[in-house]
Amino acid sequence: MTAVELAGITKRFPGVVANHDIHLTVRKGTVHALVGENGAGKSTLMKILYGMQKPDEGTIAIDGEQVSFSSPADAIARGIGMVHQHFMLADNLTVLENVVLGSEKLHGIGSRARRKIKEISERYGLGVRPDVLVEELGVAARQRVEILKVLYRGARTLILDEPTAVLVPQEVDALFDNLRELKAEGLSVIFISHKLGEVLSVADDITVIRRGTTVGTAVPAETTPRQLAELMVGSELPTPETAESTVTDRAVLTVEALRLSAPGGKALLDDISFTIHAGEVLGIAGVEGNGQTELVDALIGLRHADSGTIRFLDQDITALPTRKRREQGVGYIPEDRHRHGLLLEAPLWENRILGHVTEKPNSKGVWLDLKNAQQDTRRIVETYDVRTPGIDVTAASLSGGNQQKLIVGREMSHHPRFLIAAHPTRGVDVGAQAAIWDHIREARREGLAVLLISADLDELIGLSDTLRVIYDGKLVADADPATITPEALGSAMTGAASGHLEDEEIPETPAGATDSPKSAASPESLEDEAR
Ligand SMILES: Nc1ncnc2c1ncn2[C@@H]1O[C@H](COP(=O)(O)OP(=O)(O)OP(=O)(O)O)[C@@H](O)[C@H]1O
Numbered sequence: 001m002t003a004v005e006l007a008g009i010t011k012r013f014p015g016v017v018a019n020h021d022i023h024l025t026v027r028k029g030t031v032h033a034l035v036g037e038n039g040a041g042k043s044t045l046m047k048i049l050y051g052m053q054k055p056d057e058g059t060i061a062i063d064g065e066q067v068s069f070s071s072p073a074d075a076i077a078r079g080i081g082m083v084h085q086h087f088m089l090a091d092n093l094t095v096l097e098n099v100v101l102g103s104e105k106l107h108g109i110g111s112r113a114r115r116k117i118k119e120i121s122e123r124y125g126l127g128v129r130p131d132v133l134v135e136e137l138g139v140a141a142r143q144r145v146e147i148l149k150v151l152y153r154g155a156r157t158l159i160l161d162e163p164t165a166v167l168v169p170q171e172v173d174a175l176f177d178n179l180r181e182l183k184a185e186g187l188s189v190i191f192i193s194h195k196l197g198e199v200l201s202v203a204d205d206i207t208v209i210r211r212g213t214t215v216g217t218a219v220p221a222e223t224t225p226r227q228l229a230e231l232m233v234g235s236e237l238p239t240p241e242t243a244e245s246t247v248t249d250r251a252v253l254t255v256e257a258l259r260l261s262a263p264g265g266k267a268l269l270d271d272i273s274f275t276i277h278a279g280e281v282l283g284i285a286g287v288e289g290n291g292q293t294e295l296v297d298a299l300i301g302l303r304h305a306d307s308g309t310i311r312f313l314d315q316d317i318t319a320l321p322t323r324k325r326r327e328q329g330v331g332y333i334p335e336d337r338h339r340h341g342l343l344l345e346a347p348l349w350e351n352r353i354l355g356h357v358t359e360k361p362n363s364k365g366v367w368l369d370l371k372n373a374q375q376d377t378r379r380i381v382e383t384y385d386v387r388t389p390g391i392d393v394t395a396a397s398l399s400g401g402n403q404q405k406l407i408v409g410r411e412m413s414h415h416p417r418f419l420i421a422a423h424p425t426r427g428v429d430v431g432a433q434a435a436i437w438d439h440i441r442e443a444r445r446e447g448l449a450v451l452l453i454s455a456d457l458d459e460l461i462g463l464s465d466t467l468r469v470i471y472d473g474k475l476v477a478d479a480d481p482a483t484i485t486p487e488a489l490g491s492a493m494t495g496a497a498s499g500h501l502e503d504e505e506i507p508e509t510p511a512g513a514t515d516s517p518k519s520a521a522s523p524e525s526l527e528d529e530a531r
Contacts, residue, residue: 003188008060015389018044038401039387051075085178096130140171140411196225246279252449258308278447283464291473331416344396349377384409457486
């Protein structure tokens with residue numbers, strides 16, 4: 001039985017054919033993965049299926065019946081639900097309020113709605129409690145609320161856009177268990193991901209999109225991640241070089257006893273101290289919401305610490321404003337590229353200047369040098385393989401992964417001495433990821449010091465020379481990237497271990513873990529609490 005059939009879909013944007021004659025058949029009761037390089041056209045196709053964009057050509061059939069969507073409301077009415085990469089829940093409302101918002105007609109806003117939420121939660125093992133405030137939930141729990149929200153609206157086919165990008169391994173396993181429950185009930189899931197190992201483990205069918213068109217399907221049981229990547233790229237992948245250590249004894253960044261409190265007095269960063277040397281990548285592991293954002297903000301100067309010092313090379317920069325820090329050689333790849341990394345409605349070349357207004361090649365003396373800035377934008381587009389029809393298009397019109405490549409290219413182009421890299425390859429395909437790693441490694445060989453924050457534990461372990469674990473605003477543990485496994489590191493991130501981590505000694509996640517941002521709780525433990 002076919003749940004969704006897309007046939008001959010074509011969608012053009014100025015200068016780009018985003019989708020060209022795409023065919024996709026999703027069977028009922030299956031997880032169907034959609035993979036492809038950055039800019040291949042995955043999001044565009046899903047926006048078409050979800051009624052956010054109209055195709056120029058092609059047809060959509062749901063349960064064998066041809067449909068035409070003018071808005072997401074039309075798609076929802078036909079059982080299509082979408083969980084976006086950026087969650088769209090209101091923090092200051094409860095789970096119940098978030099779920100019923102806009103759909104009050106379905107089951108009201110009171111006890112009937114509450115019963116319905118509990119029923120859906122139990123049926124699919126989501127562990128969602130209706131009356132907690134969303135702000136109290138961690139990333140994984142929020143995602144389950146988003147999933148429940150679309151199920152509440154009657155979705156039979158769920159589109160999940162890179163759902164695992166923000167999850168630790170244990171949370172990924174829990175999500176995949178939820179997907180199996182959905183399948184068992186005859187629902188279908190369309191799963192977009194750049195993590196090919198995960199795709200192969202969870203998908204029943206895989207469709208590969210290359211440069212806007214479907215180039216083939218893959219059978220998960222008979223395919224390796226490498227073969228899948230090669231299908232995406234259309235050629236063989238280079239083998240990654242082995243990394244030698246380049247750590248020196250020259251301190252580039254020294255943080256001492258940094259403390260930062262919330263307005264209420266709660267410590268968000270508590271006695272943070274570390275040193276990063278020239279040629280060293282210091283990886284910070286942690287579940288989102290444990291102080292990483294505050295640490296990055298303090299280092300780049302977006303927030304000032306209550307106490308403690310930050311030394312960069314031989315200078316105390318604790319009180320220095322952001323622009324001065326950047327001018328002196330601090331590079332910054334922000335965690336939220338839409339809020340801190342880009343001017344979405346400005347052309348690419350203006351985005352190339354952003355954050356580096358006073359620096360070469362963007363300025364000459366006190367004047368902006370637009371010609372040079374534009375020329376350098378072309379160079380970045382070329383070097384970092386930003387897929388775009390030109391440098392005059394807006395940043396908003398780039399695919400997510402290509403936006404990220406532009407930011408990385410911009411920051412690396414200023415030859416920083418110290419780079420703050422928050423999720424540097426989030427949303428980037430495997431090929432481009434390897435290229436970004438190479439750029440970082442090369443700069444590291446030349447003495448760059450890097451603070452790396454990443455939810456991708458393979459990246460964190462693979463790129464770091466030193467690993468520290470942040471939990472509840474404190475650096476609680478350290479690990480050797482040469483020996484630690486993603487699973488062991490994932491456990492430590494939930495607060496299950498401290499001190500120096502040895503692989504065998506790490507206990508399992510404690511059963512009583514809560515769903516606060518500080519720990520990654522399993523749905524089971526949430527259910528226990530609800531009883
Ligand atoms: N609103 C738009 N205006 C102009 N061009 C667009 C627009 N949306 C997408 N594009 C272009 O269409 C192509 C496909 O982009 P899309 O976002 O679908 O890729 P993707 O496969 O989802 O990539 P990623 O993995 O990076 O998210 C890209 O070249 C992109 O620049």
